[in-house]
Amino acid sequence: MQPHDLTATQAAAAISAGSLTAEALARSCLEKAAALEPTVHAFAYLNPDQVLDVARALDQGSATGALHGVPFVAKDIIDSHDMPTGYGSPIYKGAQPFADASPIAMARAAGGLLMGKTVTTEFANLSPNETANPLDTARTPGGSSSGSAAAVAARMAPLAYGTQTTQSTIRPAAFCGVHGYCPTQGDFRMSGVREAAGTFDRLGLITRSLDDIALLRAVLLRSPVPKLEAAKPRIGICRDLVWEDVDPALRNEIDAAASRLEAAGASVRDITLPPEFASLPDTHRPISAYEFARNFAFEIDQHWNQISQRLRDGRIKDGLGTTLADYKFALAHMYRCQAMLPGLFADVDVILTPSALGEAPLGIDATGSAAVGAVWTPLFLPCVTLPVFTGPNGMPMGLQVLGPLHGDDAMLAHAKWIEQAL
DSSP, rough: OOGGOOOOHHHHHHHTSSOOHHHHHHHHHHHHHHHHHHHHEEEEEEOOOHHHHHHHHHHOOOOOOOTOOOOOEOOOOBBOTTTTTOOTEEEEEEEEOSOOOHHHHHHHTTOOOOEEEEESSGGGGOOOOOOTTTBBBOOOOSSSSSSHHHHHHHHSSSSSEEESSHHHHHHHHHHHHEEEEETTSSSSTTTTTTOSOTTEEEEEEEEEHHHHHHHHHHHHHHOOOOOOOOOOOOEEEEOOOGGGGGHHHHHHHHHHHHHHHHHOOEEEEEEOOOOGGGGHHHHHHHHHHHHHHHTTTTHHHHHHSSHHHIIIIIIIHEOOOOOOOHHHHHHHHHHHHHHHHHHSSSSOOOEEEESSSSSSOOOOOSSSOOHHHHHHHHTOOEEEEEEEEETSOEEEEEEEEEEOOOOOHHHHHHHHHHHOOO
């Protein structure tokens, strides 16, 4: 096993034990990036000399935290004081922030090594940039955290930050065959992360193991790292709303997984969503569009011609056409649905759904449907995608695990039990 094959948890343990150096790990990740970047294009910014200088400094100093010497990458809407942050837009090409965003600052304080900034769609929205799926470069890696998922899947780094406003962490992680996690809304601080739609924006973590999610989550919360140990969970299978649009191969995999989980000792039942949930996608759209158009008022006013036609005709046009009354009506419906969540989890510990509609589609000029996220994101629930299925074209398909509000640690423990059982 090469150093770049290690998970973050394994790498941190090896560095702590003295059997691996930060420099050796960084060099291994950089070699992987050098080999694959010409076709994958995961990075918006990568300076190998800068990375090695920091790695050597970490080796020469004393351990500063749980991530000492472990490389991580960050989506290029997350500010970094020593690397440009371009938001996936020509308007900000080469722009240099003054300070680190809170997630980067906290990871660095724990000894983490920021390798570089990863490609995102334009302003973390619709228009993809150049990243390809490392498992099949003819296919999309998903969006908008495209570069982050691709970098972790290609073993260029063990940890990555993404963000999610609709399905921008879960979908690319699922398409690239890695783990993606979003916390209960509001758990992670977002200072220095460019806002798309503040009601829904969440920091996402992309890794190659659930233990790595628990590790990085603990760093961001400055809390002890939990042990992911769970009893056999009570599982609800949700086949409502977008189920008919899901690839039949993925539907079959989930049906088979339900039988396997029950055989392994879990309690498994079907759940039916309240009828009010059917309009959640129509609730998500006006909220996110209204907020997005106002967050980008400067760019709309001063740099209109540097915004892609797709974004102008899509989210911006939609947002500028959404009235305050529309926005408030959608918020009120969202809150009514959230008030029903205790009943939804009354008899189950977690809910299982598809992570996306199927495998990563061919082509990199679009990022795939976000329909699954439009249902679940307005509910603010913690969620994680598990890379447990393979589709008819040999590409990964993800299983999404959702837990109750503020039940993140238990959800991750249940997800580990489910992953091991499958």
